[in-house]
């Protein structure tokens with residue numbers, strides 16, 4: 043008989059995995075959390091996600107799903123009588139998917155480039171990240187969250203930046219978001235980290251700083 047219940051395979055420092063926890067908590071769904079050692083992945087993770095072998099994986103009544111953006115949409119539909127994560131209107135829903143995809147493809151790449159670069163290459167990456175975030179920022183005009191008054195799909199997908207970007211800035215020695223350059227984004231950062239489900243799940247800042255300092259050093263010494 044298929045296993046019942048909800049299980050999340052994540053990794054404590056993963057901004058992709060935390061989205062799944064936010065979505066489940068918004069819906070009030072109880073789940074078991076399994077923290078993976080990504081250098082020594084469990085047999086269960088490899089069995090549930092043989093395609094990419096990455097976290098997060100959601101297992102619902104024995105059925106596994108990978109890819110955080112897909113999982114968040116699934117959660118919204120599988121528990122559709124709870125908190126609405128996706129917009130109800132088809133156009134707004136399509137636009138939310140577009141923004142989330144834009145952030146995943148463009149902004150994440152620019153933020154990663156800041157983290158692994160120095161000097162001129164890093165200055166270029168900071169500029170690209172600011173352009174990307176500026177594009178996202180236009181969708182925040184006149185709103186508290188991308189979802190309007192309430193924390194919604196785009197907030198769930200992009201919200202990691204509110205907590206992780208200041209850490210990337212500190213570890214990489216740069217400033218990307220200021221009140222002058224990105225005022226709406228900066229104000230949104232403050233609102234995101236104050237959302238209950240976010241506050242309840244954020245990993246300790248000092249632990250994340252230490253991990254990411256070590257990672258950046260590894261990247262820089264591999265490139266030297």
Ligand SMILES: N[C@@H](CCC(=O)N[C@@H](CS)C(=O)NCC(=O)O)C(=O)O
Nearest residue numbers: 056057058080096097098109110111
């Ligand atoms: N696009 C994927 C990305 C998942 C991803 O990159 N997960 C990382 C942790 S943040 C991982 O599992 N890395 C281990 C590996 O690549 O082997 C998603 O959003 O779910």
